[in-house]
Amino acid sequence: NAGVTQTPKFQVLKTGQSMTLQCAQDMNHNSMYWYRQDPGMGLRLIYYSASEGTTDKGEVPNGYNVSRLNKREFSLRLESAAPSQTSVYFCASSEGGRGLFFGEGSRLTVL
Protein backbone atom coordinates (compact mmCIF):
# COMPACT_ATOMS: atom_id res chain seq x y z
CA ASN A 1 0.00 0.00 0.00
CA ALA A 2 1.35 3.41 -0.98
CA GLY A 3 -0.32 5.39 1.86
CA VAL A 4 0.88 9.00 1.57
CA THR A 5 3.25 9.86 -1.26
CA GLN A 6 5.03 13.17 -1.54
CA THR A 7 7.39 14.49 -4.19
CA PRO A 8 10.09 15.51 -4.60
CA LYS A 9 12.13 13.92 -1.79
CA PHE A 10 14.92 16.47 -2.11
CA GLN A 11 15.09 19.93 -3.67
CA VAL A 12 17.60 22.77 -3.72
CA LEU A 13 16.35 26.23 -4.62
CA LYS A 14 17.86 29.66 -4.92
CA THR A 15 16.32 32.54 -3.00
CA GLY A 16 13.33 33.88 -4.89
CA GLN A 17 12.61 30.75 -6.88
CA SER A 18 9.24 29.04 -6.66
CA MET A 19 8.31 25.41 -6.32
CA THR A 20 5.42 23.10 -5.49
CA LEU A 21 5.50 20.08 -3.22
CA GLN A 22 3.02 17.45 -4.28
CA CYS A 23 1.19 15.06 -1.98
CA ALA A 24 -1.27 12.28 -2.67
CA GLN A 25 -2.97 9.75 -0.39
CA ASP A 26 -4.81 6.59 -1.32
CA MET A 27 -6.57 5.93 2.01
CA ASN A 28 -9.72 7.92 1.18
CA HIS A 29 -9.05 10.29 4.08
CA ASN A 30 -10.90 13.58 4.27
CA SER A 31 -8.25 15.59 6.11
CA MET A 32 -4.79 16.43 4.84
CA TYR A 33 -1.95 18.47 6.33
CA TRP A 34 1.38 20.08 5.61
CA TYR A 35 3.99 20.34 8.38
CA ARG A 36 7.53 21.57 8.50
CA GLN A 37 10.17 20.09 10.79
CA ASP A 38 13.08 22.10 12.08
CA PRO A 39 15.69 21.00 14.64
CA GLY A 40 14.54 21.48 18.23
CA MET A 41 11.06 22.61 17.21
CA GLY A 42 9.18 19.43 16.43
CA LEU A 43 6.66 19.58 13.62
CA ARG A 44 4.74 22.77 13.02
CA LEU A 45 1.49 22.91 11.07
CA ILE A 46 1.59 25.07 7.95
CA TYR A 47 -1.84 24.46 6.43
CA TYR A 48 -4.51 21.84 6.63
CA SER A 49 -7.54 20.82 4.62
CA ALA A 50 -10.50 19.32 6.45
CA SER A 51 -12.18 18.21 3.25
CA GLU A 52 -12.04 18.61 -0.50
CA GLY A 53 -12.43 22.27 -1.39
CA THR A 54 -11.45 23.71 1.99
CA THR A 55 -8.11 24.87 3.37
CA ASP A 56 -7.12 26.62 6.59
CA LYS A 57 -4.00 28.19 8.04
CA GLY A 58 -2.00 26.48 10.74
CA GLU A 59 0.73 27.83 13.01
CA VAL A 60 3.21 29.00 10.35
CA PRO A 61 1.41 29.78 7.05
CA ASN A 62 3.37 32.85 5.95
CA GLY A 63 5.19 32.37 2.66
CA TYR A 64 3.15 29.34 1.63
CA ASN A 65 0.04 28.58 -0.38
CA VAL A 66 -1.87 25.32 -0.70
CA SER A 67 -4.34 23.72 -3.05
CA ARG A 68 -6.63 20.81 -2.32
CA LEU A 69 -6.95 19.61 -5.87
CA ASN A 70 -9.30 16.73 -5.06
CA LYS A 71 -9.80 14.32 -2.21
CA ARG A 72 -6.49 12.58 -2.90
CA GLU A 73 -4.15 15.48 -3.56
CA PHE A 74 -2.93 18.42 -1.47
CA SER A 75 -0.09 20.58 -2.77
CA LEU A 76 2.13 23.14 -1.03
CA ARG A 77 3.59 26.04 -3.00
CA LEU A 78 6.43 28.38 -2.16
CA GLU A 79 6.03 31.42 -4.40
CA SER A 80 9.33 33.12 -3.55
CA ALA A 81 11.57 30.85 -1.52
CA ALA A 82 13.62 32.28 1.36
CA PRO A 83 16.49 30.69 3.33
CA SER A 84 14.17 30.57 6.38
CA GLN A 85 12.08 28.02 4.49
CA THR A 86 14.93 25.52 4.50
CA SER A 87 13.35 22.60 6.30
CA VAL A 88 11.96 19.10 6.02
CA TYR A 89 8.34 19.12 4.89
CA PHE A 90 5.83 16.41 5.72
CA CYS A 91 2.45 15.77 4.22
CA ALA A 92 -0.06 13.76 6.24
CA SER A 93 -3.64 12.59 6.11
CA SER A 94 -6.15 11.50 8.72
CA GLU A 95 -9.67 10.30 9.29
CA GLY A 96 -11.30 10.77 12.67
CA GLY A 97 -9.10 10.35 15.74
CA ARG A 98 -6.88 7.56 14.48
CA GLY A 99 -3.89 9.84 14.12
CA LEU A 100 -1.95 11.15 11.19
CA PHE A 101 -0.41 9.03 8.48
CA PHE A 102 2.72 10.67 7.12
CA GLY A 103 4.61 10.73 3.87
CA GLU A 104 8.35 10.17 3.88
CA GLY A 105 9.21 13.85 3.98
CA SER A 106 10.81 16.28 1.54
CA ARG A 107 14.08 18.01 2.33
CA LEU A 108 14.17 21.52 0.92
CA THR A 109 17.27 23.70 0.94
CA VAL A 110 17.05 27.35 -0.06
CA LEU A 111 20.39 28.98 -0.81
Add this chain to the structure above:
Amino acid sequence: AQTVTQSQPEMSVQEAETVTLSCTYDTSESNYYLFWYKQPPSRQMILVIRQEAYKQQNATENRFSVNFQKAAKSFSLKISDSQLGDTAMYFCAFMKPNDMRFGAGTRLTVKP
Protein backbone atom coordinates in the same frame (compact mmCIF):
# COMPACT_ATOMS: atom_id res chain seq x y z
CA ALA B 1 -4.04 27.24 21.13
CA GLN B 2 -2.87 23.90 22.32
CA THR B 3 0.74 23.52 23.45
CA VAL B 4 2.72 20.35 23.97
CA THR B 5 5.86 20.29 26.11
CA GLN B 6 8.52 17.62 26.20
CA SER B 7 10.99 18.62 28.89
CA GLN B 8 13.67 16.04 28.12
CA PRO B 9 15.57 16.91 24.93
CA GLU B 10 17.75 13.81 25.21
CA MET B 11 17.68 10.56 27.13
CA SER B 12 19.60 7.32 27.11
CA VAL B 13 18.89 3.85 28.44
CA GLN B 14 20.69 0.53 28.56
CA GLU B 15 19.39 -2.24 26.37
CA ALA B 16 16.70 -4.35 28.14
CA GLU B 17 15.98 -1.64 30.72
CA THR B 18 12.91 0.57 31.07
CA VAL B 19 12.70 4.26 30.25
CA THR B 20 9.96 6.86 30.62
CA LEU B 21 9.54 9.89 28.37
CA SER B 22 7.58 12.83 29.71
CA CYS B 23 4.98 15.00 28.01
CA THR B 24 2.61 17.67 29.26
CA TYR B 25 0.04 19.61 27.31
CA ASP B 26 -2.23 22.55 27.75
CA THR B 27 -5.76 22.71 26.38
CA SER B 28 -9.26 23.82 27.22
CA GLU B 29 -10.77 21.06 25.09
CA SER B 30 -12.54 18.14 26.73
CA ASN B 31 -12.46 15.69 23.81
CA TYR B 32 -9.12 15.05 22.20
CA TYR B 33 -6.57 12.39 21.39
CA LEU B 34 -2.96 12.00 22.41
CA PHE B 35 -0.24 10.20 20.52
CA TRP B 36 3.39 9.22 20.63
CA TYR B 37 5.26 9.09 17.35
CA LYS B 38 8.70 7.64 16.71
CA GLN B 39 11.06 9.06 14.11
CA PRO B 40 14.13 6.88 13.42
CA PRO B 41 17.05 8.15 11.33
CA SER B 42 15.10 7.17 8.21
CA ARG B 43 12.96 10.24 8.94
CA GLN B 44 9.70 8.29 8.67
CA MET B 45 7.07 9.22 11.28
CA ILE B 46 5.75 6.04 12.92
CA LEU B 47 2.72 5.95 15.20
CA VAL B 48 3.66 4.23 18.46
CA ILE B 49 0.58 4.54 20.63
CA ARG B 50 -2.72 6.38 20.84
CA GLN B 51 -4.88 7.47 23.79
CA GLU B 52 -8.44 8.77 23.71
CA ALA B 53 -8.96 11.45 26.34
CA TYR B 54 -12.36 10.15 27.41
CA LYS B 55 -10.90 6.74 28.25
CA GLN B 56 -9.41 6.41 31.73
CA GLN B 57 -7.62 3.18 30.93
CA ASN B 58 -4.03 3.68 29.85
CA ALA B 59 -3.18 2.47 26.36
CA THR B 60 -0.69 -0.34 25.85
CA GLU B 61 1.00 -1.63 22.69
CA ASN B 62 3.39 -4.50 23.37
CA ARG B 63 6.45 -2.97 25.12
CA PHE B 64 5.00 0.54 24.98
CA SER B 65 2.54 1.92 27.50
CA VAL B 66 1.37 5.33 28.61
CA ASN B 67 0.54 6.97 31.91
CA PHE B 68 -2.31 9.36 31.09
CA GLN B 69 -3.20 11.81 33.84
CA LYS B 70 -5.99 13.95 32.42
CA ALA B 71 -6.36 16.32 35.35
CA ALA B 72 -2.63 16.97 35.40
CA LYS B 73 -2.52 17.11 31.58
CA SER B 74 0.32 14.65 31.53
CA PHE B 75 0.96 11.86 29.03
CA SER B 76 4.18 9.92 29.55
CA LEU B 77 5.48 7.01 27.48
CA LYS B 78 7.10 3.98 29.08
CA ILE B 79 9.26 1.70 26.99
CA SER B 80 9.97 -1.66 28.60
CA ASP B 81 12.76 -4.04 27.64
CA SER B 82 14.41 -1.37 25.48
CA GLN B 83 15.88 -2.54 22.20
CA LEU B 84 18.56 -1.01 19.98
CA GLY B 85 15.87 -0.41 17.36
CA ASP B 86 14.08 1.92 19.78
CA THR B 87 16.80 4.51 19.21
CA ALA B 88 14.95 7.45 17.64
CA MET B 89 13.32 10.82 18.18
CA TYR B 90 10.02 10.52 20.03
CA PHE B 91 7.30 13.12 19.61
CA CYS B 92 4.29 13.61 21.82
CA ALA B 93 1.25 14.97 19.97
CA PHE B 94 -2.16 16.40 20.85
CA MET B 95 -5.03 16.14 18.40
CA LYS B 96 -8.44 17.71 18.14
CA PRO B 97 -10.39 17.51 14.88
CA ASN B 98 -8.21 18.63 11.97
CA ASP B 99 -5.45 19.95 14.17
CA MET B 100 -2.51 18.02 15.58
CA ARG B 101 0.25 19.77 17.53
CA PHE B 102 3.60 18.27 18.40
CA GLY B 103 6.14 18.68 21.16
CA ALA B 104 9.77 19.47 20.33
CA GLY B 105 10.77 15.85 20.74
CA THR B 106 13.02 13.67 22.91
CA ARG B 107 16.03 12.00 21.38
CA LEU B 108 16.32 8.51 22.88
CA THR B 109 19.48 6.47 22.58
CA VAL B 110 19.49 2.80 23.56
CA LYS B 111 22.98 1.65 24.52
CA PRO B 112 24.16 -1.94 24.14
